[in-house]
Amino acid sequence: MNLDYIIPDPWSIIEEGYDPTHVKASESLFSIGNGAMGQRANFEEQYSGPTFQGSYIAGVYYPDKTRVGWWKNGYPEYFAKVLNAPNWIGINVFVNDEALDLNACELVEGFRRELNMKEGWLQRSFIATMKSGLKISVKSTRFLSLKRDELGVVKFEVTPLNGDASIVYQPYLDSGITNEDTNWDDQFWDTMSVSQEGDQAFIQAKTMKTDFYTCTYMQSQVYINDDKQKLQAQTNKHATNISFVYKLSVSEGQTASIEKFGGYTVDRNHNKYELVAAAQSVLKEAISDGYEALLKEQIEAWSQIWDMADISIAGDVKAQQGIRFNIFHLNQTYLGTDARLNIGPKGFTGEKYGGSTYWDTEAYCIPFYMATKDQSVARSLLEYRYNHLQKAIENAEKLGFKNGAALYPMVTMNGEECHNEWEITFEEIHRNGAIAFAIFNYHRYTGDYSYIPEKGLEVLIGIARFWHQRATFSTDKNQYVILGVTGPNEYENNVNNNWYTNYIAKWCISYAVENINKVQEAYSTDYTRVMHKAKLSKAEIKEWLEVAENMYFPYSEKHHVYLQQDGFLDKELVTVKDLDKSQRPINQKWSWDRILRSPYIKQADTLQGFYFFEDQFSTEDLARHFDFYEPFTVHESSLSPCVHSIQAAKLDRMDQAYTFYLRTSRLDLDDYNHEVHEGLHITSMAGTWMSIVEGFGGMRVKNDTLSFEPKIPEQWEGYSFKVNFRHQILKVNASKGHTHFELEGDHDLEILVNGKPVTITPNKLVTV
Numbered sequence: 055m056n057l058d059y060i061i062p063d064p065w066s067i068i069e070e071g072y073d074p075t076h077v078k079a080s081e082s083l084f085s086i087g088n089g090a091m092g093q094r095a096n097f098e099e100q101y102s103g104p105t106f107q108g109s110y111i112a113g114v115y116y117p118d119k120t121r122v123g124w125w126k127n128g129y130p131e132y133f134a135k136v137l138n139a140p141n142w143i144g145i146n147v148f149v150n151d152e153a154l155d156l157n158a159c160e161l162v163e164g165f166r167r168e169l170n171m172k173e174g175w176l177q178r179s180f181i182a183t184m185k186s187g188l189k190i191s192v193k194s195t196r197f198l199s200l201k202r203d204e205l206g207v208v209k210f211e212v213t214p215l216n217g218d219a220s221i222v223y224q225p226y227l228d229s230g231i232t233n234e235d236t237n238w239d240d241q242f243w244d245t246m247s248v249s250q251e252g253d254q255a256f257i258q259a260k261t262m263k264t265d266f267y268t269c270t271y272m273q274s275q276v277y278i279n280d281d282k283q284k285l286q287a288q289t290n291k292h293a294t295n296i297s298f299v300y301k302l303s304v305s306e307g308q309t310a311s312i313e314k315f316g317g318y319t320v321d322r323n324h325n326k327y328e329l330v331a332a333a334q335s336v337l338k339e340a341i342s343d344g345y346e347a348l349l350k351e352q353i354e355a356w357s358q359i360w361d362m363a364d365i366s367i368a369g370d371v372k373a374q375q376g377i378r379f380n381i382f383h384l385n386q387t388y389l390g391t392d393a394r395l396n397i398g399p400k401g402f403t404g405e406k407y408g409g410s411t412y413w414d415t416e417a418y419c420i421p422f423y424m425a426t427k428d429q430s431v432a433r434s435l436l437e438y439r440y441n442h443l444q445k446a447i448e449n450a451e452k453l454g455f456k457n458g459a460a461l462y463p464m465v466t467m468n469g470e471e472c473h474n475e476w477e478i479t480f481e482e483i484h485r486n487g488a489i490a491f492a493i494f495n496y497h498r499y500t501g502d503y504s505y506i507p508e509k510g511l512e513v514l515i516g517i518a519r520f521w522h523q524r525a526t527f528s529t530d531k532n533q534y535v536i537l538g539v540t541g542p543n544e545y546e547n548n549v550n551n552n553w554y555t556n557y558i559a560k561w562c563i564s565y566a567v568e569n570i571n572k573v574q575e576a577y578s579t580d581y582t583r584v585m586h587k588a589k590l591s592k593a594e595i596k597e598w599l600e601v602a603e604n605m606y607f608p609y610s611e612k613h614h615v616y617l618q619q620d621g622f623l624d625k626e627l628v629t630v631k632d633l634d635k636s637q638r639p640i641n642q643k644w645s646w647d648r649i650l651r652s653p654y655i656k657q658a659d660t661l662q663g664f665y666f667f668e669d670q671f672s673t674e675d676l677a678r679h680f681d682f683y684e685p686f687t688v689h690e691s692s693l694s695p696c697v698h699s700i701q702a703a704k705l706d707r708m709d710q711a712y713t714f715y716l717r718t719s720r721l722d723l724d725d726y727n728h729e730v731h732e733g734l735h736i737t738s739m740a741g742t743w744m745s746i747v748e749g750f751g752g753m754r755v756k757n758d759t760l761s762f763e764p765k766i767p768e769q770w771e772g773y774s775f776k777v778n779f780r781h782q783i784l785k786v787n788a789s790k791g792h793t794h795f796e797l798e799g800d801h802d803l804e805i806l807v808n809g810k811p812v813t814i815t816p817n818k819l820v821t822v
């Protein structure tokens with residue numbers, strides 16, 4: 055473990071003591087967001103030490119021209135970057151004319167930072183000794199309103215402790231912003247206007263190339279103690295920056311404070327020429343309601359989220375903090391209120407992964423949103439892909455596929471593939487499988503079949519067509535093979551017959567055909583419409599089935615396991631436990647050549663297939679494959695430990711399941727992968743949720759019935775969670791020896807507990 059400075063607490067993330075080497079990591083860990091925007095926990099005041107500035111607006115990106123050594127046909131033209139957006143949180147602070155800068159103060163004492171997850175606010179406090187010898191006590195509080203998702207609020211307070219002081223607050227907006235990860239040092243923002251009306255300021259800026267129009271705005275109020283000061287602020291206006299200067303004189307012990315209201319209005323929600331007016335109306339309401347009322351509203355909004363989504367763990371505060379941290383960040387990133395948005399692997403906490411949509415959404419996030427929100431949220435995540443079907447067909451055409459074959463992008467902002475790595479990422483065509491699997495998973499969990507005839511079937515047809523065309527008939531094997539792919543394990547590139555890919559390809563075709571038949575029987579109008587639109591014939595379906603039924607799967611008779619890919623056994627099979635710890639993480643210590651030759655597995659690959667298609671294998675099969683592959687797995691993808699935790703729990707290996715649970719839930723808090731300063735791993739956080747609900751709780755849906763096999767790690771006294779199952783809410787409370795079930799709903803629910811049927815009547819506690 056790299057970092058271990060976050061103080062265990064059930065509801066808050068807390069850092070005590072100022073350590074400049076932690077600043078960037080903390081900026082990630084203490085990030086805040088509200089689904090529509092988010093930001094790293096950068097200080098409001100000037101900071102001259104190492105920092106990684108980041109403020110992001112959902113859905114606003116820049117197509118950064120692809121940069122590669124050797125251009126290969128088929129490369130996407132650009133890599134979509136989530137943009138570091140104009141800064142609205144900034145407040146320069148001067149104390150007796152000296153700039154407040156934690157990196158330059160004589161002394162910083164009592165530094166404390168808290169991200170209160172229960173109530174959704176971030177706070178920082180400290181006592182600074184300025185160069186002049188003046189000591190000041192400082193407190194700043196910040197939140198991004200969940201209810202008004204264009205609004206953020208900062209309150210900054212300074213109290214001189216050993217003398218009188220003049221305090222100058224200079225709140226500003228700044229659109230002269232760049233990304234750290236730009237390919238060509240492009241300018242991303244075109245600032246169109248910087249304006250002021252009274253004590254309100256606005257910067258209208260649009261993104262280059264993509265033309266997203268935004269307005270960044272602010273308005274502030276200053277106070278001495280609780281008395282609002284009517285001050286005429288001085289204005290400084292520049293090409294990409296505007297600030298107001300408020301001067302306050304306070305005596306020793308008095309508090310000079312500023313409340314700053316700011317944020318973004320964007321053309322996704324408003325006419326692009328009316329963004330200033332939209333910002334003004336947000337400000338008007340915010341100022342009239344006031345800081346305290348907004349904070350109260352924020353606390354209530356989070357309490358509603360927690361009421362449904364919380365998981366409580368008794369007897370293990372670090373595990374508790376871990377799961378709440380994960381649930382909190384998932385809700386900060388995506389709330390399901392806007393179907394045009396999706397869940398970026400780093401959410402609003404860093405630049406890496408471009409803020410784009412990956413297979414992570416379908417493979418990892420949908421179960422969390424399905425069970426903790428209204429089922430319409432998961433449905434709109436599916437619709438996001440439906441809306442991109444035409445683009446997926448075009449993506450496939452660019453690679454030479456035809457006839458409506460669809461290849462969904464591995465990385466996307468608008469349906470177009472936008473990643474510039476060929477072997478890793480681009481060759482991961484397995485992503486197509488996860489998109490089909492999510493449709494199956496949604497129907498299995500919600501029972502809502504209507505999605506398939508209305509929309510899902512067209513997606514399944516495009517995907518089945520792709521697999522049919524992508525497979526090659528091997529005359530040598532007399533079977534179909536899939537060549538030149540990268541499986542989920544990105545530490546193997548350009549392999550032949552990745553078992554997971556072949557398996558999911560076969561499954562996708564069978565599932566598509568099964569649903570074509572179902573829709574034909576029960577939804578004839580949709581059937582006619584879809585078949586006509588897709589120009590699909592029975593003869594073509596027959597050809598798909600020929601591929602599916604004759605797919606090749608690499609298998610080892612010696613080990614009785616499916617092989618991750620052809621040739622896996624040619625490797626030098628030294629397990630991870632025999633690998634020197636100083637060599638890890640291998641992706642930071644080894645050359646790519648060495649990684650590719652090694653047997654080390656980045657994340658569940660064959661086991662990912664066993665996770666998705668659990669019912670198609672016996673527990674013995676799972677145990678054999680787990681025992682074969684896990685010892686070679688380095689879990690250097692955040693998506694790895696959760697799947698292993700679920701499988702270890704299923705195999706009754708609770709110690710191992712618990713170790714993987716801690717690793718997934720505290721991956722960022724304890725910085726297992728040595729990269730938290732770059733941002734958080736948001737999508738794997740949904741995997742953490744799965745490792746409790748599906749792993750320890752053993753929750754599955756079988757034949758329309760919820761089933762549980764509750765188990766408890768020795769370290770815990772118990773745990774509880776709620777799931778929304780088909781419009782009723784079931785609370786599961788497991789402790790050693792028994793599990794309580796309670797239902798909020800209007801009719802009995804039949805469930806299975808350890809394979810036995812149990813009836814749960816609304817509002818009656820049932821103990822098993």
Ligand code: BGC
Nearest residue numbers: 399412413414544691693737
């Ligand atoms: C993983 C991929 C994942 C991506 C984004 C990579 O490290 O290997 O499976 O899609 O991160 O989370």
